[in-house]
Amino acid sequence: MYVVTAEEMRELDRQTIERLGIPAIALMENAGRAIAEEIIRFCRYQAGGGGTPAAWNQAGGASEAAGTRELERGDAGAAGRSRNGGAYGPGGRGDAGALGSGGPGVQPPGFSVSGDAALTLEHAGAEHWLVLVGKGNNGGDGLAAARHLREAGIAVTLVYAAAPESLAGEAALQQNAAAAMGLPAAVYGRDRVDFAACSGILDALLGTGSAGAPRGAYAELIAAANGSGKPIVSADIPSGLDADTGRAHEPYIHAAVTVCLAFLKRGLLQYPGAASAGQVVVRSIGIPAALARESGVPASLLTPEVLRTRLQVDVSRRRSPEGHKGTYGHVLVAAGTLSMSGAGLLASRAALRAGCGLVTWALPTMLLPYVIGAAPELMLAAAGGENGAWSAGTAAEVLRLSSGRDVTAVGPGLGRFEGDGEWLRALWEGIEAPLVIDADALNILADSEYGSWASRRHPVILTPHPGEMARLARLSTAEVQRDRIGLALTYAREHGVTLVLKGAHTVIATPEGEAYVNITGHPGMGTGGVGDVLTGIIAGLLAQGLNAVQAAAFGVYLHGLAGERAVRLRHDPAALTAGDIIEAL
Numbered sequence: 001m002y003v004v005t006a007e008e009m010r011e012l013d014r015q016t017i018e019r020l021g022i023p024a025i026a027l028m029e030n031a032g033r034a035i036a037e038e039i040i041r042f043c044r045y046q047a048g049g050g051g052t053p054a055a056w057n058q059a060g061g062a063s064e065a066a067g068t069r070e071l072e073r074g075d076a077g078a079a080g081r082s083r084n085g086g087a088y089g090p091g092g093r094g095d096a097g098a099l100g101s102g103g104p105g106v107q108p109p110g111f112s113v114s115g116d117a118a119l120t121l122e123h124a125g126a127e128h129w130l131v132l133v134g135k136g137n138n139g140g141d142g143l144a145a146a147r148h149l150r151e152a153g154i155a156v157t158l159v160y161a162a163a164p165e166s167l168a169g170e171a172a173l174q175q176n177a178a179a180a181m182g183l184p185a186a187v188y189g190r191d192r193v194d195f196a197a198c199s200g201i202l203d204a205l206l207g208t209g210s211a212g213a214p215r216g217a218y219a220e221l222i223a224a225a226n227g228s229g230k231p232i233v234s235a236d237i238p239s240g241l242d243a244d245t246g247r248a249h250e251p252y253i254h255a256a257v258t259v260c261l262a263f264l265k266r267g268l269l270q271y272p273g274a275a276s277a278g279q280v281v282v283r284s285i286g287i288p289a290a291l292a293r294e295s296g297v298p299a300s301l302l303t304p305e306v307l308r309t310r311l312q313v314d315v316s317r318r319r320s321p322e323g324h325k326g327t328y329g330h331v332l333v334a335a336g337t338l339s340m341s342g343a344g345l346l347a348s349r350a351a352l353r354a355g356c357g358l359v360t361w362a363l364p365t366m367l368l369p370y371v372i373g374a375a376p377e378l379m380l381a382a383a384g385g386e387n388g389a390w391s392a393g394t395a396a397e398v399l400r401l402s403s404g405r406d407v408t409a410v411g412p413g414l415g416r417f418e419g420d421g422e423w424l425r426a427l428w429e430g431i432e433a434p435l436v437i438d439a440d441a442l443n444i445l446a447d448s449e450y451g452s453w454a455s456r457r458h459p460v461i462l463t464p465h466p467g468e469m470a471r472l473a474r475l476s477t478a479e480v481q482r483d484r485i486g487l488a489l490t491y492a493r494e495h496g497v498t499l500v501l502k503g504a505h506t507v508i509a510t511p512e513g514e515a516y517v518n519i520t521g522h523p524g525m526g527t528g529g530v531g532d533v534l535t536g537i538i539a540g541l542l543a544q545g546l547n548a549v550q551a552a553a554f555g556v557y558l559h560g561l562a563g564e565r566a567v568r569l570r571h572d573p574a575a576l577t578a579g580d581i582i583e584a585l
């Protein structure tokens with residue numbers, strides 16, 4: 001699933017209209033219909049007592065059949081499984097439009113009529129929705145949706161943020177149609193608007209054309225909608241949100257559901273915007289995904305389907321019946337000090353659990369006796385150093401150990417030491433295999449002008465958390481978090497590395513200028529050692545022959561999935577430790 005900026009979305013709109021000849025009004029009609037269907041589904045969900053996301057998913061099979069793709073994560077085993085299967089049919093609510101009520105077999109043979117189930121709502125009379133209409137195309141989408149809601153028997157009142165006569169283009173056409181249908185309308189500031197009397201609010205104030213903090217009537221309507229306590233469904237993005245960065249301009253809509261149109265907007269994956277969107281549903285409006293591919297849209301959501309089809313990852317992780325430990329590669333981990341030995345141990349154990357054949361853990365010599373037997377599957381290699389710490393002189397031994405290994409991971413629990421810049425440079429320039437750089441090794445890199453180091457034939461994967469990223473990019477952490485996708489794309493391209501920017505919705509960016517945004521994981525994973533586990537997983541996958549982007553993306557995906565599984569086993573997210581994630585792999 002592609003993830004776009006407002007600018008990219010406008011270009012795709014333009015190409016659909018100009019190259020394919022599909023009129024803008026047709027796209028708006030599709031958008032309005034999709035929004036109305038999702039509101040109806042939401043009404044059903046609420047009438048059923050609300051509840052879990054699973055209940056929300058079941059609240060309307062027909063709209064799924066029409067192409068809804070929710071931000072839902074399947075596990076790798078479910079990769080590509082269609083969510084549409086069996087969606088159309090007696091689904092607890094979908095029979096409202098069917099002719100005849102006698103059950104199977106009573107209809108005349110060869111004659112079957114079914115109604116527009118997705119646009120039909122039992123007990124619609126109990127609903128009254130306010131539709132907040134901005135003067136751009138987002139407002140036009142809302143007006144088109146309002147007509148469908150009215151057809152479904154739902155009472156609607158339009159609330160214009162600006163004088164209806166100020167709408168232009170397709171939005172003006174929608175305004176005329178709504179007026180011709182006699183939809184009740186109020187203009188904010190001129191007419192009284194009773195938020196208390198409605199059952200829900202459609203936010204069609206501002207979309208991808210929004211700039212800066214909402215002004216005037218827009219700001220007042222947003223504040224009133226939030227203050228009403230009524231559920232809000234947002235058209236495309238919650239009004240007030242920056243569609244690209246997820247920055248939330250005050251005031252901004254707190255939505256229960258966001259019906260995102262055509263392609264996922266970057267701002268819906270980046271915080272704090274991601275938290276204000278509620279359940280995100282992406283609905284097709286007739287803009288072909290092929291256009292996004294041809295135009296080189298760089299960002300995608302990391303789904304099992306993307307892993308399988310775009311990245312060509314074997315998500316089933318098949319093992320060869322003839323395989324042996326030599327088949328699955330050998331990882332060298334250079335990590336750990338006396339006070340942080342656990343980081344090296346976690347990374348090494350995670351590499352094994354990721355499926356590689358062998359792992360050698362290189363560590364300061366003095367540390368070795370203490371960790372013997374901690375993980376009997378590991379091989380240990382004393383690398384020298386002093387007092388259980390690394391030293392510049394250990395580079396030669398790490399280089400020697402790396403020869404014949406399929407990948408080297410360096411950094412977890414490494415600490416800083418005299419000459420560490422030259423130490424890392426020797427590894428960077430000397431290791432003839434992929435290199436995964438994490439933790440303290442990233443800080444060493446940040447203090448080095450590594451652009452002047454000899455270029456490598458084999459890939460480098462950097463796995464910074466936002467603080468490490470800030471040091472690498474010479475920004476503040478807040479600046480890193482302001483637009484994680486944009487920064488990751490730029491940094492990876494400029495430095496020729498595969499970048500894994502960790503945090504909620506980890507971003508994987510490639511030197512070729514592509515980015516993948518992960519949505520597996522759990523807030524309970526914010527605990528020491530979790531990053532070391534990820535480093536080990538990525539190294540373990542590289543050793544098995546995955547290329548840099550495959551290993552980084554699949555590693556991040558599996559790591560998040562294992563975190564979710566570990567939280568379920570633990571029952572309390574706060575109790576999760578990094579070791580639990582390894583066990584859940």
Ligand SMILES: NC(=O)C1=CN([C@@H]2O[C@H](COP(=O)(O)OP(=O)(O)OC[C@H]3O[C@@H](n4cnc5c(N)ncnc54)[C@H](OP(=O)(O)O)[C@@H]3O)[C@@H](O)[C@H]2O)[C@@H](O)CC1
Nearest residue numbers: 027031136137138206207208209210211212213214215236
């Ligand atoms: N194009 C297409 O074919 C399709 C488009 N689609 C839909 O259109 C949406 C994009 O529509 P859009 O580009 O018209 O912009 P939109 O978000 O409605 O807002 C623009 C208006 O808001 C105003 N305004 C801006 N900032 C403001 C602020 N801070 N505070 C107050 N006002 C502010 C600005 O006024 P101005 O400042 O220019 O006077 C202008 O009038 C997109 O999200 C999707 O829903 C889909 O149907 C697919 C087909």
Ligand SMILES: [K+]
Nearest residue numbers: 206235237239
């Ligand atoms: K909106």
